[in-house]
Amino acid sequence: MEQQEFLDALKAEGYADPVLVERAPNGTLADHAHPFEAKALVLKGEIRLHAGGEIKIYRPGDVFHLRRDEPHRESYGPDGVAYLSSRR
Template sequence: MDTTALAHAFTQACTREGFTELVEVEREAHGLWDTHTHPFEAKALILAGEIRIRTEDGTDRTYRAGEVFHLQHEEPHAEWYGPEGVRYLVARRSRAG
């Protein structure tokens, strides 16, 4: 899988959608972050490893390299990181107004 090409296409698409901040994030193996929110909308492309996200509505999904997750502004969720941790490129969009 060519993550460089995927990251480039992801970045271009997110920029067109108004996501102005791009950050690469890395989390350690078997880590977790209990239920929390972010003050921005986020779309993230998994570059390596895996992350499991559970949202407040009970949706529980694992994302792996090449997949994208999307969280709304202030959407409550919890995160678990796989046996190799996770590395992802996240595009953030502040709430208008």
């Protein structure tokens, strides 16, 4: 998905303005959940989300979505990751 298309979709779906999130190469974030729904567009690098017994890999142009209070953990590729993330 292109960035402007993502921004337009966020607005149409009632999400807040997105913030840029950057994570270090080969990093991880342990099991956690957010008290909000999140949607993000990967700009560069790679993120692996471990949720619901599955591992999904997202790369530039991919959009990922996490439900409110959805338990998950994250790991990042050898180049880290940068993504635009919004919540509602």
